[in-house]
Amino acid sequence: MDWLLAPATGTAAAALRTELTAFLRRHAQDLEDVGDAALVVSELVGNAVQHAGGPVWVSLDWTHPQPMLTVHDLGPSFDLEHLALPTTANERGRGLWLVSQLAKDLDVVTKRGDGKRVQAVLAVSRRVETSFDPLRRHLNPLPAADEAGPSGFGREAFLRALVVEIARTAEATQGPAVVEQMVAQVGATVGGQMEDEYRRARDVVARLAPEQVSDCYLRLKSAIDGDFYVISVTADTIVLGNRRCPFGDTVRQAPALCRMTSSVFGGIAARNHEHAVVLLDERIAVGDPECRVTVLLGDTARNNPGGHHYHAVPQPHQLNF
Structure with a gap:
Protein backbone atom coordinates (compact mmCIF):
# COMPACT_ATOMS: atom_id res chain seq x y z
CA MET A 1 0.00 0.00 0.00
CA LEU A 122 7.60 -2.99 12.52
CA ALA A 123 7.66 -5.40 15.46
CA VAL A 124 4.14 -6.71 14.92
CA SER A 125 3.26 -10.11 13.48
CA ARG A 126 0.39 -10.78 11.12
CA ARG A 127 -2.44 -12.87 12.50
CA VAL A 128 -2.38 -16.46 11.33
CA GLU A 129 -5.61 -17.15 9.46
CA THR A 130 -7.03 -20.56 8.66
CA SER A 131 -6.83 -21.44 4.99
CA PHE A 132 -9.74 -23.21 3.34
CA ASP A 133 -9.01 -24.93 0.05
CA PRO A 134 -11.81 -27.45 -0.55
CA LEU A 135 -12.26 -29.55 -3.64
CA ARG A 136 -14.88 -28.28 -6.05
CA ARG A 137 -18.19 -30.11 -6.05
CA HIS A 138 -19.24 -31.17 -9.53
CA LEU A 139 -22.94 -31.24 -8.67
CA ASN A 140 -24.02 -27.96 -10.20
CA PRO A 141 -26.03 -25.69 -7.84
CA LEU A 142 -27.05 -23.34 -10.66
CA PRO A 143 -30.61 -23.48 -12.04
CA ALA A 144 -31.45 -25.26 -15.26
CA ALA A 145 -29.58 -24.15 -18.37
CA ASP A 146 -32.75 -22.76 -19.98
CA GLU A 147 -32.79 -19.98 -17.34
CA ALA A 148 -29.57 -18.55 -18.76
CA GLY A 149 -29.85 -15.48 -20.95
CA PRO A 150 -27.62 -14.31 -23.79
CA SER A 151 -24.91 -13.33 -21.32
CA GLY A 152 -25.23 -16.37 -19.08
CA PHE A 153 -26.92 -16.72 -15.70
CA GLY A 154 -28.17 -13.46 -14.21
CA ARG A 155 -27.84 -12.04 -10.73
CA GLU A 156 -30.89 -13.83 -9.34
CA ALA A 157 -29.66 -17.24 -10.48
CA PHE A 158 -26.20 -16.52 -9.11
CA LEU A 159 -27.48 -15.40 -5.69
CA ARG A 160 -29.80 -18.39 -5.51
CA ALA A 161 -26.89 -20.72 -6.23
CA LEU A 162 -24.76 -18.85 -3.69
CA VAL A 163 -27.30 -19.35 -0.90
CA VAL A 164 -27.76 -23.02 -1.72
CA GLU A 165 -24.02 -23.68 -1.84
CA ILE A 166 -23.45 -21.87 1.48
CA ALA A 167 -26.12 -24.03 3.09
CA ARG A 168 -24.64 -27.21 1.61
CA THR A 169 -21.14 -26.32 2.75
CA ALA A 170 -22.30 -25.47 6.27
CA GLU A 171 -24.24 -28.73 6.47
CA ALA A 172 -21.23 -30.75 5.30
CA THR A 173 -18.91 -29.15 7.87
CA GLN A 174 -21.22 -28.39 10.81
CA GLY A 175 -24.23 -30.63 10.37
CA PRO A 176 -27.87 -30.00 9.36
CA ALA A 177 -28.91 -28.66 12.77
CA VAL A 178 -26.43 -25.77 12.49
CA VAL A 179 -27.71 -24.89 9.03
CA GLU A 180 -31.33 -24.94 10.18
CA GLN A 181 -30.48 -22.69 13.12
CA MET A 182 -28.67 -20.27 10.84
CA VAL A 183 -31.47 -20.21 8.29
CA ALA A 184 -34.06 -19.78 11.06
CA GLN A 185 -32.25 -16.66 12.28
CA VAL A 186 -32.20 -15.20 8.79
CA GLY A 187 -35.88 -16.01 8.37
CA ALA A 188 -36.81 -14.38 11.67
CA THR A 189 -35.11 -11.12 10.71
CA VAL A 190 -36.31 -11.05 7.11
CA GLY A 191 -39.82 -12.08 8.11
CA GLY A 192 -40.08 -9.15 10.51
CA GLN A 193 -39.03 -6.73 7.78
CA MET A 194 -41.53 -8.25 5.36
CA GLU A 195 -44.32 -7.94 7.91
CA ASP A 196 -43.45 -4.26 8.42
CA GLU A 197 -43.61 -3.73 4.65
CA TYR A 198 -46.99 -5.48 4.46
CA ARG A 199 -48.38 -3.31 7.23
CA ARG A 200 -47.25 -0.14 5.47
CA ALA A 201 -48.68 -1.30 2.15
CA ARG A 202 -52.04 -2.30 3.70
CA ASP A 203 -52.07 0.49 6.29
CA VAL A 204 -52.56 -2.00 9.13
CA VAL A 205 -51.66 -1.14 12.73
CA ALA A 206 -53.62 -3.63 14.82
CA ARG A 207 -53.05 -7.37 15.13
CA LEU A 208 -53.20 -9.24 11.83
CA ALA A 209 -56.21 -11.54 11.61
CA PRO A 210 -55.60 -15.06 10.24
CA GLU A 211 -56.80 -13.98 6.79
CA GLN A 212 -54.38 -11.06 6.84
CA VAL A 213 -51.55 -13.31 8.00
CA SER A 214 -52.15 -15.63 5.05
CA ASP A 215 -52.38 -12.64 2.71
CA CYS A 216 -49.04 -11.44 4.06
CA TYR A 217 -47.53 -14.88 3.37
CA LEU A 218 -48.74 -14.86 -0.23
CA ARG A 219 -47.47 -11.32 -0.81
CA LEU A 220 -43.97 -11.96 0.44
CA LYS A 221 -43.61 -15.36 -1.23
CA SER A 222 -44.88 -14.00 -4.55
CA ALA A 223 -42.31 -11.21 -4.33
CA ILE A 224 -39.49 -13.77 -4.30
CA ASP A 225 -41.02 -15.93 -7.06
CA GLY A 226 -42.75 -18.54 -4.94
CA ASP A 227 -46.14 -19.91 -6.00
CA PHE A 228 -47.98 -20.25 -2.69
CA TYR A 229 -51.76 -20.45 -2.53
CA VAL A 230 -54.30 -20.68 0.29
CA ILE A 231 -55.89 -24.06 0.93
CA SER A 232 -57.84 -23.04 4.03
CA VAL A 233 -57.95 -20.38 6.75
CA THR A 234 -59.80 -20.66 10.08
CA ALA A 235 -59.54 -18.83 13.38
CA ASP A 236 -56.68 -21.07 14.52
CA THR A 237 -55.23 -22.75 11.40
CA ILE A 238 -53.77 -21.61 8.10
CA VAL A 239 -52.96 -24.18 5.42
CA LEU A 240 -50.97 -23.20 2.35
CA GLY A 241 -49.79 -25.03 -0.73
CA ASN A 242 -46.86 -24.14 -2.96
CA ARG A 243 -46.18 -25.24 -6.53
CA ARG A 244 -42.74 -23.64 -6.97
CA CYS A 245 -39.86 -23.11 -4.54
CA PRO A 246 -38.11 -19.71 -4.73
CA PHE A 247 -34.81 -21.62 -4.65
CA GLY A 248 -35.81 -23.72 -7.64
CA ASP A 249 -35.00 -27.40 -7.98
CA THR A 250 -31.63 -26.79 -6.31
CA VAL A 251 -33.45 -26.72 -2.95
CA ARG A 252 -33.34 -30.53 -3.14
CA GLN A 253 -29.61 -30.20 -2.53
CA ALA A 254 -30.18 -28.17 0.65
CA PRO A 255 -33.46 -29.15 2.38
CA ALA A 256 -32.44 -27.17 5.46
CA LEU A 257 -33.45 -24.03 3.55
CA CYS A 258 -37.08 -24.98 4.24
CA ARG A 259 -36.45 -23.54 7.70
CA MET A 260 -36.58 -20.14 6.01
CA THR A 261 -40.28 -20.63 5.24
CA SER A 262 -40.94 -22.04 8.69
CA SER A 263 -39.17 -19.17 10.47
CA VAL A 264 -40.76 -16.43 8.35
CA PHE A 265 -44.28 -17.87 8.67
CA GLY A 266 -43.91 -18.79 12.35
CA GLY A 267 -42.48 -15.44 13.38
CA ILE A 268 -45.25 -13.44 11.71
CA ALA A 269 -47.95 -15.70 13.15
CA ALA A 270 -46.52 -15.62 16.68
CA ARG A 271 -46.13 -11.84 16.73
CA ASN A 272 -49.84 -11.53 15.98
CA HIS A 273 -51.25 -14.53 17.87
CA GLU A 274 -48.75 -14.99 20.72
CA HIS A 275 -47.87 -18.59 19.82
CA ALA A 276 -47.52 -20.44 16.53
CA VAL A 277 -46.50 -23.86 15.28
CA VAL A 278 -45.41 -24.50 11.69
CA LEU A 279 -45.80 -28.00 10.26
CA LEU A 280 -43.92 -28.67 7.02
CA ASP A 281 -46.22 -31.47 5.92
CA GLU A 282 -44.92 -31.79 2.35
CA ARG A 283 -41.79 -30.32 0.80
CA ILE A 284 -40.47 -30.03 -2.73
CA ALA A 285 -37.00 -30.15 -1.13
CA VAL A 286 -37.46 -33.79 -0.12
CA GLY A 287 -39.17 -35.02 -3.27
CA ASP A 288 -42.83 -34.12 -2.78
CA PRO A 289 -44.55 -32.67 -5.89
CA GLU A 290 -45.63 -29.56 -3.94
CA CYS A 291 -45.13 -27.98 -0.53
CA ARG A 292 -47.91 -28.06 2.06
CA VAL A 293 -47.47 -25.88 5.14
CA THR A 294 -49.79 -25.78 8.14
CA VAL A 295 -49.59 -22.88 10.61
CA LEU A 296 -51.33 -23.31 13.96
CA LEU A 297 -52.23 -20.21 15.98
CA GLY A 298 -52.74 -19.37 19.67
CA ASP A 299 -53.99 -22.11 22.00
CA THR A 300 -54.12 -24.65 19.17
CA ALA A 301 -50.39 -24.16 18.71
CA ARG A 302 -49.68 -24.40 22.44
CA ASN A 303 -51.41 -27.77 22.66
CA ASN A 304 -49.53 -29.28 19.71
CA PRO A 305 -46.21 -30.86 20.71
CA GLY A 306 -44.98 -31.33 17.13
CA GLY A 307 -43.67 -28.96 14.48
CA HIS A 308 -41.59 -25.82 14.90
CA HIS A 309 -42.75 -23.62 17.77
CA TYR A 310 -42.56 -19.81 17.75
CA HIS A 311 -43.36 -17.35 20.53
CA ALA A 312 -44.07 -13.65 20.52
CA VAL A 313 -41.23 -11.55 21.92
CA PRO A 314 -42.57 -8.05 22.72
CA GLN A 315 -40.33 -5.21 21.55
CA PRO A 316 -40.32 -1.73 23.10
CA HIS A 317 -41.83 -0.24 19.93
CA GLN A 318 -44.46 -2.94 19.45
CA LEU A 319 -48.12 -2.60 20.35
CA ASN A 320 -49.32 -5.05 23.01
CA PHE A 321 -52.29 -6.83 21.50
Missing part, protein backbone atom coordinates in the same frame (compact mmCIF):
# COMPACT_ATOMS: atom_id res chain seq x y z
CA ASP A 2 1.26 3.45 -0.92
CA TRP A 3 0.44 7.01 0.11
CA LEU A 4 1.58 10.43 -1.05
CA LEU A 5 1.48 13.37 1.33
CA ALA A 6 1.46 16.49 -0.86
CA PRO A 7 1.33 18.91 0.74
CA ALA A 8 2.97 17.15 3.66
CA THR A 9 1.20 18.71 6.63
CA GLY A 10 0.79 17.70 10.23
CA THR A 11 -2.89 17.06 9.61
CA ALA A 12 -2.11 14.73 6.70
CA ALA A 13 0.49 12.90 8.79
CA ALA A 14 -1.99 12.43 11.66
CA ALA A 15 -4.65 11.07 9.28
CA LEU A 16 -2.17 8.62 7.79
CA ARG A 17 -1.08 7.45 11.24
CA THR A 18 -4.72 6.76 12.12
CA GLU A 19 -5.30 4.82 8.90
CA LEU A 20 -2.15 2.75 9.24
CA THR A 21 -2.82 2.00 12.90
CA ALA A 22 -6.32 0.79 12.07
CA PHE A 23 -4.89 -1.45 9.35
CA LEU A 24 -2.33 -2.93 11.76
CA ARG A 25 -5.03 -3.60 14.36
CA ARG A 26 -7.18 -5.46 11.83
CA HIS A 27 -4.40 -7.89 10.98
CA ALA A 28 -2.13 -8.07 14.03
CA GLN A 29 -1.71 -11.31 15.96
CA ASP A 30 -1.15 -9.45 19.24
CA LEU A 31 -2.87 -6.07 19.65
CA GLU A 32 -0.40 -5.10 22.37
CA ASP A 33 2.30 -4.81 19.69
CA VAL A 34 0.34 -2.28 17.67
CA GLY A 35 1.04 0.63 20.02
CA ASP A 36 4.80 0.46 19.50
CA ALA A 37 4.37 0.02 15.75
CA ALA A 38 2.05 3.02 15.59
CA LEU A 39 4.65 5.08 17.46
CA VAL A 40 7.30 4.15 14.87
CA VAL A 41 4.93 5.18 12.07
CA SER A 42 4.19 8.46 13.80
CA GLU A 43 7.84 9.32 14.38
CA LEU A 44 9.12 8.46 10.91
CA VAL A 45 6.28 10.12 9.03
CA GLY A 46 6.26 13.09 11.40
CA ASN A 47 10.03 13.54 11.08
CA ALA A 48 9.76 13.56 7.27
CA VAL A 49 6.90 16.06 7.31
CA GLN A 50 8.71 18.34 9.74
CA HIS A 51 12.16 18.38 8.11
CA ALA A 52 11.76 17.45 4.42
CA GLY A 53 10.10 20.63 3.20
CA GLY A 54 8.33 18.85 0.36
CA PRO A 55 6.23 15.82 -0.52
CA VAL A 56 6.51 12.58 1.46
CA TRP A 57 5.94 9.09 0.06
CA VAL A 58 4.96 6.30 2.43
CA SER A 59 4.49 2.59 1.74
CA LEU A 60 3.72 -0.46 3.85
CA ASP A 61 4.61 -3.95 2.62
CA TRP A 62 3.21 -6.85 4.66
CA THR A 63 4.02 -9.71 2.34
CA HIS A 64 6.39 -11.07 4.99
CA PRO A 65 5.48 -12.07 8.56
CA GLN A 66 6.25 -8.53 9.80
CA PRO A 67 5.45 -5.33 7.87
CA MET A 68 8.09 -3.10 6.26
CA LEU A 69 7.43 0.64 6.50
CA THR A 70 9.23 2.83 3.95
CA VAL A 71 9.28 6.62 3.99
CA HIS A 72 10.77 8.65 1.11
CA ASP A 73 11.31 12.40 1.34
CA LEU A 74 13.46 15.16 -0.16
CA GLY A 75 14.97 16.32 3.13
CA PRO A 76 18.45 15.89 4.64
CA SER A 77 19.65 12.45 5.66
CA PHE A 78 20.95 11.35 9.06
CA ASP A 79 23.42 8.80 10.38
CA LEU A 80 22.10 5.91 12.43
CA GLU A 81 25.54 5.15 13.89
CA HIS A 82 25.46 8.32 15.98
CA LEU A 83 22.00 7.84 17.43
CA ALA A 84 22.07 7.94 21.21
CA LEU A 85 19.58 8.64 23.96
CA PRO A 86 19.38 12.44 24.10
CA THR A 87 19.93 14.18 27.38
CA THR A 88 17.07 15.87 29.17
CA ALA A 89 18.47 19.21 28.02
CA ASN A 90 18.37 18.17 24.36
CA GLU A 91 15.06 16.89 23.04
CA ARG A 92 16.21 16.64 19.41
CA GLY A 93 16.78 13.11 18.22
CA ARG A 94 14.68 11.52 20.94
CA GLY A 95 12.07 10.28 18.44
CA LEU A 96 14.60 8.64 16.13
CA TRP A 97 16.37 7.03 19.04
CA LEU A 98 13.03 5.64 20.23
CA VAL A 99 12.36 4.29 16.73
CA SER A 100 15.73 2.54 16.77
CA GLN A 101 14.69 0.77 19.97
CA LEU A 102 11.16 -0.20 18.88
CA ALA A 103 11.66 -1.08 15.21
CA LYS A 104 13.62 -3.92 13.69
CA ASP A 105 16.16 -3.45 10.91
CA LEU A 106 15.99 0.34 10.81
CA ASP A 107 17.84 1.56 7.72
CA VAL A 108 18.53 4.96 6.11
CA VAL A 109 19.71 5.36 2.52
CA THR A 110 20.74 8.72 1.05
CA LYS A 111 19.50 9.12 -2.51
CA ARG A 112 21.76 10.12 -5.41
CA GLY A 113 19.71 13.23 -5.82
CA ASP A 114 17.96 14.98 -2.99
CA GLY A 115 16.39 13.22 -0.07
CA LYS A 116 16.51 9.86 1.63
CA ARG A 117 14.71 6.59 2.13
CA VAL A 118 14.03 5.33 5.65
CA GLN A 119 12.92 1.74 6.17
CA ALA A 120 11.88 -0.02 9.34
CA VAL A 121 10.45 -3.44 10.06
Whole structure:
Protein backbone atom coordinates (compact mmCIF):
# COMPACT_ATOMS: atom_id res chain seq x y z
CA MET A 1 0.00 0.00 0.00
CA ASP A 2 1.26 3.45 -0.92
CA TRP A 3 0.44 7.01 0.11
CA LEU A 4 1.58 10.43 -1.05
CA LEU A 5 1.48 13.37 1.33
CA ALA A 6 1.46 16.49 -0.86
CA PRO A 7 1.33 18.91 0.74
CA ALA A 8 2.97 17.15 3.66
CA THR A 9 1.20 18.71 6.63
CA GLY A 10 0.79 17.70 10.23
CA THR A 11 -2.89 17.06 9.61
CA ALA A 12 -2.11 14.73 6.70
CA ALA A 13 0.49 12.90 8.79
CA ALA A 14 -1.99 12.43 11.66
CA ALA A 15 -4.65 11.07 9.28
CA LEU A 16 -2.17 8.62 7.79
CA ARG A 17 -1.08 7.45 11.24
CA THR A 18 -4.72 6.76 12.12
CA GLU A 19 -5.30 4.82 8.90
CA LEU A 20 -2.15 2.75 9.24
CA THR A 21 -2.82 2.00 12.90
CA ALA A 22 -6.32 0.79 12.07
CA PHE A 23 -4.89 -1.45 9.35
CA LEU A 24 -2.33 -2.93 11.76
CA ARG A 25 -5.03 -3.60 14.36
CA ARG A 26 -7.18 -5.46 11.83
CA HIS A 27 -4.40 -7.89 10.98
CA ALA A 28 -2.13 -8.07 14.03
CA GLN A 29 -1.71 -11.31 15.96
CA ASP A 30 -1.15 -9.45 19.24
CA LEU A 31 -2.87 -6.07 19.65
CA GLU A 32 -0.40 -5.10 22.37
CA ASP A 33 2.30 -4.81 19.69
CA VAL A 34 0.34 -2.28 17.67
CA GLY A 35 1.04 0.63 20.02
CA ASP A 36 4.80 0.46 19.50
CA ALA A 37 4.37 0.02 15.75
CA ALA A 38 2.05 3.02 15.59
CA LEU A 39 4.65 5.08 17.46
CA VAL A 40 7.30 4.15 14.87
CA VAL A 41 4.93 5.18 12.07
CA SER A 42 4.19 8.46 13.80
CA GLU A 43 7.84 9.32 14.38
CA LEU A 44 9.12 8.46 10.91
CA VAL A 45 6.28 10.12 9.03
CA GLY A 46 6.26 13.09 11.40
CA ASN A 47 10.03 13.54 11.08
CA ALA A 48 9.76 13.56 7.27
CA VAL A 49 6.90 16.06 7.31
CA GLN A 50 8.71 18.34 9.74
CA HIS A 51 12.16 18.38 8.11
CA ALA A 52 11.76 17.45 4.42
CA GLY A 53 10.10 20.63 3.20
CA GLY A 54 8.33 18.85 0.36
CA PRO A 55 6.23 15.82 -0.52
CA VAL A 56 6.51 12.58 1.46
CA TRP A 57 5.94 9.09 0.06
CA VAL A 58 4.96 6.30 2.43
CA SER A 59 4.49 2.59 1.74
CA LEU A 60 3.72 -0.46 3.85
CA ASP A 61 4.61 -3.95 2.62
CA TRP A 62 3.21 -6.85 4.66
CA THR A 63 4.02 -9.71 2.34
CA HIS A 64 6.39 -11.07 4.99
CA PRO A 65 5.48 -12.07 8.56
CA GLN A 66 6.25 -8.53 9.80
CA PRO A 67 5.45 -5.33 7.87
CA MET A 68 8.09 -3.10 6.26
CA LEU A 69 7.43 0.64 6.50
CA THR A 70 9.23 2.83 3.95
CA VAL A 71 9.28 6.62 3.99
CA HIS A 72 10.77 8.65 1.11
CA ASP A 73 11.31 12.40 1.34
CA LEU A 74 13.46 15.16 -0.16
CA GLY A 75 14.97 16.32 3.13
CA PRO A 76 18.45 15.89 4.64
CA SER A 77 19.65 12.45 5.66
CA PHE A 78 20.95 11.35 9.06
CA ASP A 79 23.42 8.80 10.38
CA LEU A 80 22.10 5.91 12.43
CA GLU A 81 25.54 5.15 13.89
CA HIS A 82 25.46 8.32 15.98
CA LEU A 83 22.00 7.84 17.43
CA ALA A 84 22.07 7.94 21.21
CA LEU A 85 19.58 8.64 23.96
CA PRO A 86 19.38 12.44 24.10
CA THR A 87 19.93 14.18 27.38
CA THR A 88 17.07 15.87 29.17
CA ALA A 89 18.47 19.21 28.02
CA ASN A 90 18.37 18.17 24.36
CA GLU A 91 15.06 16.89 23.04
CA ARG A 92 16.21 16.64 19.41
CA GLY A 93 16.78 13.11 18.22
CA ARG A 94 14.68 11.52 20.94
CA GLY A 95 12.07 10.28 18.44
CA LEU A 96 14.60 8.64 16.13
CA TRP A 97 16.37 7.03 19.04
CA LEU A 98 13.03 5.64 20.23
CA VAL A 99 12.36 4.29 16.73
CA SER A 100 15.73 2.54 16.77
CA GLN A 101 14.69 0.77 19.97
CA LEU A 102 11.16 -0.20 18.88
CA ALA A 103 11.66 -1.08 15.21
CA LYS A 104 13.62 -3.92 13.69
CA ASP A 105 16.16 -3.45 10.91
CA LEU A 106 15.99 0.34 10.81
CA ASP A 107 17.84 1.56 7.72
CA VAL A 108 18.53 4.96 6.11
CA VAL A 109 19.71 5.36 2.52
CA THR A 110 20.74 8.72 1.05
CA LYS A 111 19.50 9.12 -2.51
CA ARG A 112 21.76 10.12 -5.41
CA GLY A 113 19.71 13.23 -5.82
CA ASP A 114 17.96 14.98 -2.99
CA GLY A 115 16.39 13.22 -0.07
CA LYS A 116 16.51 9.86 1.63
CA ARG A 117 14.71 6.59 2.13
CA VAL A 118 14.03 5.33 5.65
CA GLN A 119 12.92 1.74 6.17
CA ALA A 120 11.88 -0.02 9.34
CA VAL A 121 10.45 -3.44 10.06
CA LEU A 122 7.60 -2.99 12.52
CA ALA A 123 7.66 -5.40 15.46
CA VAL A 124 4.14 -6.71 14.92
CA SER A 125 3.26 -10.11 13.48
CA ARG A 126 0.39 -10.78 11.12
CA ARG A 127 -2.44 -12.87 12.50
CA VAL A 128 -2.38 -16.46 11.33
CA GLU A 129 -5.61 -17.15 9.46
CA THR A 130 -7.03 -20.56 8.66
CA SER A 131 -6.83 -21.44 4.99
CA PHE A 132 -9.74 -23.21 3.34
CA ASP A 133 -9.01 -24.93 0.05
CA PRO A 134 -11.81 -27.45 -0.55
CA LEU A 135 -12.26 -29.55 -3.64
CA ARG A 136 -14.88 -28.28 -6.05
CA ARG A 137 -18.19 -30.11 -6.05
CA HIS A 138 -19.24 -31.17 -9.53
CA LEU A 139 -22.94 -31.24 -8.67
CA ASN A 140 -24.02 -27.96 -10.20
CA PRO A 141 -26.03 -25.69 -7.84
CA LEU A 142 -27.05 -23.34 -10.66
CA PRO A 143 -30.61 -23.48 -12.04
CA ALA A 144 -31.45 -25.26 -15.26
CA ALA A 145 -29.58 -24.15 -18.37
CA ASP A 146 -32.75 -22.76 -19.98
CA GLU A 147 -32.79 -19.98 -17.34
CA ALA A 148 -29.57 -18.55 -18.76
CA GLY A 149 -29.85 -15.48 -20.95
CA PRO A 150 -27.62 -14.31 -23.79
CA SER A 151 -24.91 -13.33 -21.32
CA GLY A 152 -25.23 -16.37 -19.08
CA PHE A 153 -26.92 -16.72 -15.70
CA GLY A 154 -28.17 -13.46 -14.21
CA ARG A 155 -27.84 -12.04 -10.73
CA GLU A 156 -30.89 -13.83 -9.34
CA ALA A 157 -29.66 -17.24 -10.48
CA PHE A 158 -26.20 -16.52 -9.11
CA LEU A 159 -27.48 -15.40 -5.69
CA ARG A 160 -29.80 -18.39 -5.51
CA ALA A 161 -26.89 -20.72 -6.23
CA LEU A 162 -24.76 -18.85 -3.69
CA VAL A 163 -27.30 -19.35 -0.90
CA VAL A 164 -27.76 -23.02 -1.72
CA GLU A 165 -24.02 -23.68 -1.84
CA ILE A 166 -23.45 -21.87 1.48
CA ALA A 167 -26.12 -24.03 3.09
CA ARG A 168 -24.64 -27.21 1.61
CA THR A 169 -21.14 -26.32 2.75
CA ALA A 170 -22.30 -25.47 6.27
CA GLU A 171 -24.24 -28.73 6.47
CA ALA A 172 -21.23 -30.75 5.30
CA THR A 173 -18.91 -29.15 7.87
CA GLN A 174 -21.22 -28.39 10.81
CA GLY A 175 -24.23 -30.63 10.37
CA PRO A 176 -27.87 -30.00 9.36
CA ALA A 177 -28.91 -28.66 12.77
CA VAL A 178 -26.43 -25.77 12.49
CA VAL A 179 -27.71 -24.89 9.03
CA GLU A 180 -31.33 -24.94 10.18
CA GLN A 181 -30.48 -22.69 13.12
CA MET A 182 -28.67 -20.27 10.84
CA VAL A 183 -31.47 -20.21 8.29
CA ALA A 184 -34.06 -19.78 11.06
CA GLN A 185 -32.25 -16.66 12.28
CA VAL A 186 -32.20 -15.20 8.79
CA GLY A 187 -35.88 -16.01 8.37
CA ALA A 188 -36.81 -14.38 11.67
CA THR A 189 -35.11 -11.12 10.71
CA VAL A 190 -36.31 -11.05 7.11
CA GLY A 191 -39.82 -12.08 8.11
CA GLY A 192 -40.08 -9.15 10.51
CA GLN A 193 -39.03 -6.73 7.78
CA MET A 194 -41.53 -8.25 5.36
CA GLU A 195 -44.32 -7.94 7.91
CA ASP A 196 -43.45 -4.26 8.42
CA GLU A 197 -43.61 -3.73 4.65
CA TYR A 198 -46.99 -5.48 4.46
CA ARG A 199 -48.38 -3.31 7.23
CA ARG A 200 -47.25 -0.14 5.47
CA ALA A 201 -48.68 -1.30 2.15
CA ARG A 202 -52.04 -2.30 3.70
CA ASP A 203 -52.07 0.49 6.29
CA VAL A 204 -52.56 -2.00 9.13
CA VAL A 205 -51.66 -1.14 12.73
CA ALA A 206 -53.62 -3.63 14.82
CA ARG A 207 -53.05 -7.37 15.13
CA LEU A 208 -53.20 -9.24 11.83
CA ALA A 209 -56.21 -11.54 11.61
CA PRO A 210 -55.60 -15.06 10.24
CA GLU A 211 -56.80 -13.98 6.79
CA GLN A 212 -54.38 -11.06 6.84
CA VAL A 213 -51.55 -13.31 8.00
CA SER A 214 -52.15 -15.63 5.05
CA ASP A 215 -52.38 -12.64 2.71
CA CYS A 216 -49.04 -11.44 4.06
CA TYR A 217 -47.53 -14.88 3.37
CA LEU A 218 -48.74 -14.86 -0.23
CA ARG A 219 -47.47 -11.32 -0.81
CA LEU A 220 -43.97 -11.96 0.44
CA LYS A 221 -43.61 -15.36 -1.23
CA SER A 222 -44.88 -14.00 -4.55
CA ALA A 223 -42.31 -11.21 -4.33
CA ILE A 224 -39.49 -13.77 -4.30
CA ASP A 225 -41.02 -15.93 -7.06
CA GLY A 226 -42.75 -18.54 -4.94
CA ASP A 227 -46.14 -19.91 -6.00
CA PHE A 228 -47.98 -20.25 -2.69
CA TYR A 229 -51.76 -20.45 -2.53
CA VAL A 230 -54.30 -20.68 0.29
CA ILE A 231 -55.89 -24.06 0.93
CA SER A 232 -57.84 -23.04 4.03
CA VAL A 233 -57.95 -20.38 6.75
CA THR A 234 -59.80 -20.66 10.08
CA ALA A 235 -59.54 -18.83 13.38
CA ASP A 236 -56.68 -21.07 14.52
CA THR A 237 -55.23 -22.75 11.40
CA ILE A 238 -53.77 -21.61 8.10
CA VAL A 239 -52.96 -24.18 5.42
CA LEU A 240 -50.97 -23.20 2.35
CA GLY A 241 -49.79 -25.03 -0.73
CA ASN A 242 -46.86 -24.14 -2.96
CA ARG A 243 -46.18 -25.24 -6.53
CA ARG A 244 -42.74 -23.64 -6.97
CA CYS A 245 -39.86 -23.11 -4.54
CA PRO A 246 -38.11 -19.71 -4.73
CA PHE A 247 -34.81 -21.62 -4.65
CA GLY A 248 -35.81 -23.72 -7.64
CA ASP A 249 -35.00 -27.40 -7.98
CA THR A 250 -31.63 -26.79 -6.31
CA VAL A 251 -33.45 -26.72 -2.95
CA ARG A 252 -33.34 -30.53 -3.14
CA GLN A 253 -29.61 -30.20 -2.53
CA ALA A 254 -30.18 -28.17 0.65
CA PRO A 255 -33.46 -29.15 2.38
CA ALA A 256 -32.44 -27.17 5.46
CA LEU A 257 -33.45 -24.03 3.55
CA CYS A 258 -37.08 -24.98 4.24
CA ARG A 259 -36.45 -23.54 7.70
CA MET A 260 -36.58 -20.14 6.01
CA THR A 261 -40.28 -20.63 5.24
CA SER A 262 -40.94 -22.04 8.69
CA SER A 263 -39.17 -19.17 10.47
CA VAL A 264 -40.76 -16.43 8.35
CA PHE A 265 -44.28 -17.87 8.67
CA GLY A 266 -43.91 -18.79 12.35
CA GLY A 267 -42.48 -15.44 13.38
CA ILE A 268 -45.25 -13.44 11.71
CA ALA A 269 -47.95 -15.70 13.15
CA ALA A 270 -46.52 -15.62 16.68
CA ARG A 271 -46.13 -11.84 16.73
CA ASN A 272 -49.84 -11.53 15.98
CA HIS A 273 -51.25 -14.53 17.87
CA GLU A 274 -48.75 -14.99 20.72
CA HIS A 275 -47.87 -18.59 19.82
CA ALA A 276 -47.52 -20.44 16.53
CA VAL A 277 -46.50 -23.86 15.28
CA VAL A 278 -45.41 -24.50 11.69
CA LEU A 279 -45.80 -28.00 10.26
CA LEU A 280 -43.92 -28.67 7.02
CA ASP A 281 -46.22 -31.47 5.92
CA GLU A 282 -44.92 -31.79 2.35
CA ARG A 283 -41.79 -30.32 0.80
CA ILE A 284 -40.47 -30.03 -2.73
CA ALA A 285 -37.00 -30.15 -1.13
CA VAL A 286 -37.46 -33.79 -0.12
CA GLY A 287 -39.17 -35.02 -3.27
CA ASP A 288 -42.83 -34.12 -2.78
CA PRO A 289 -44.55 -32.67 -5.89
CA GLU A 290 -45.63 -29.56 -3.94
CA CYS A 291 -45.13 -27.98 -0.53
CA ARG A 292 -47.91 -28.06 2.06
CA VAL A 293 -47.47 -25.88 5.14
CA THR A 294 -49.79 -25.78 8.14
CA VAL A 295 -49.59 -22.88 10.61
CA LEU A 296 -51.33 -23.31 13.96
CA LEU A 297 -52.23 -20.21 15.98
CA GLY A 298 -52.74 -19.37 19.67
CA ASP A 299 -53.99 -22.11 22.00
CA THR A 300 -54.12 -24.65 19.17
CA ALA A 301 -50.39 -24.16 18.71
CA ARG A 302 -49.68 -24.40 22.44
CA ASN A 303 -51.41 -27.77 22.66
CA ASN A 304 -49.53 -29.28 19.71
CA PRO A 305 -46.21 -30.86 20.71
CA GLY A 306 -44.98 -31.33 17.13
CA GLY A 307 -43.67 -28.96 14.48
CA HIS A 308 -41.59 -25.82 14.90
CA HIS A 309 -42.75 -23.62 17.77
CA TYR A 310 -42.56 -19.81 17.75
CA HIS A 311 -43.36 -17.35 20.53
CA ALA A 312 -44.07 -13.65 20.52
CA VAL A 313 -41.23 -11.55 21.92
CA PRO A 314 -42.57 -8.05 22.72
CA GLN A 315 -40.33 -5.21 21.55
CA PRO A 316 -40.32 -1.73 23.10
CA HIS A 317 -41.83 -0.24 19.93
CA GLN A 318 -44.46 -2.94 19.45
CA LEU A 319 -48.12 -2.60 20.35
CA ASN A 320 -49.32 -5.05 23.01
CA PHE A 321 -52.29 -6.83 21.50
